[in-house]
Amino acid sequence: MITTVEALALGFVNALAIPAQGLALVGLALVAARDGPRQRRVAAIFLALGLCAGLSAIAAGTGETPAALLLAICAIASGVIAAMAIRSPASVVYGLAVVTGVLIGLDSPPRVFSLRLAVAILVATGIGAVAFFILVAEVLAATRGRWRDIGMRIAGSWIAASAILALAARTLR
């Protein structure tokens, strides 16, 4: 049995600790980091809205969904955009943000029996995912120079490659 504080802590790191969710979030941050501060803020809001929708759906009793598969597709899209250094229109980034948020929410059903703990985990999951996205996107956006761009492209290729393999493993095996 875990306490409320433990539930909050576990929920806070959830999106980082589940690799499919972490890949999608890092990929999204890599894409958003190329945008201006206003677009990054709006992307964070769209991510938060998506998380609210996805987590609410889980709280409402939505069962198993193919969210993990779709998250891999999101990670592939954002990884390829980052690897190719494509400057995406703001609408694409916002769309990716809201879809990623919904899917992370749907991919995070709490495994506890107490309603209080479940709510704590779900709320902390949403806050943790948004905080992690903002942290990575802002750190990357605060940097300048050629090596930053190269690092982001290589990281994008790693994310896309990992997600392609994860998607193939889930569908082909």
Place this chain on the structure above:
Amino acid sequence: MATIVPRHSLLAPLGVALAFLALAAGPALAHGGNGIDGFTGGFRHPFLGLDHMAAMVAVGLWGALLGAPALWALPLIFPLIMALGGVAGLAGVEVPGIERGIAGSAVVLGVVVALAMRAPLWFAGTMVGVFALFHGFAHGRELPAGADPAGFFSGFVIATGLLHLTGVGFGLISRWRVGDIAVRTVGGAIALIGAAFLLTAP
């Protein structure tokens, strides 16, 4: 004169490192999952085969010898093509001589580094891409039963990428004469390792 380091020069690697460290974090038990086991298993994987490891370092060494844009383009191309090879492996496609292909990649890449061969980017990219297919195919089949696929493959891809970057980092010393000799010697050693595997490959 003191070197002035730009304030943000360390932030980019910090951000990327932070992002990937997060992927290595422990699973949130409240939601279930076994991401950490998958990640560590995948991260260890490239270090278990000496021929694979040597070939990955050679990719980075060659990129460094060729200079920009190959310096970053080869480590960018490799994982993407490797993933496509991995998909074929996961799909159960049978390709004969995969182990020979991996050993052969170490021989060829070791030789091009040892000879400091120049090549246009399209040629280097194509050659590295073909070898990446072999490596991806072999490793795509090796996902342990029960491992979290996203965890395993993100660990595997990151470790492979770090081997590339190790090669790039070491290869950059080739701008000095002694460094050039050291890099080319390592290339020769990689070719010999590959040859040893090639002779014993099934």
